[in-house]
Amino acid sequence: MALSQKQRDERTSLRRSKAQEEELRLRVRPGTRQALADLMEWAGIEEQGEAMTLMIHHLHALGSAKCQPLLNPPRHEIAISENVARDFHRKSMQIIQQDPGDEVLSPSLS
DSSP states (O other), X not given: OOOOHHHHHHHHHHHHHHTTOOOXXXXXXXHHHHHHHHHHHHHTOOOHHHHHHHHHHHHXXXXXXXXXXXXXXOOOOOOOXXXXXXXXXXXXXXXXXXXXXXXXXXXXXX
């Protein structure tokens, strides 16, 4: 006799519980999804879960020092050019001159 859907679900749940499986969810944008698809194609992997599991284990095998460059997110550097800084300063001074009441005056020592 075939198992009912409820019985199959219970068996699957018990098996996953014994194996200490945990579901991880990941939301990604199109660029990340495409990168995963490319990696899967290059390696001949058809299941996303398998690809992600392999990547995690291979990164872990590299060790802390060697995996750091791969796991550090790129940071954007903000560099303000001289022209922008000069323009900002000039406009700030114009605003201060228009409403001089906001200036902070140091007490005079006499």
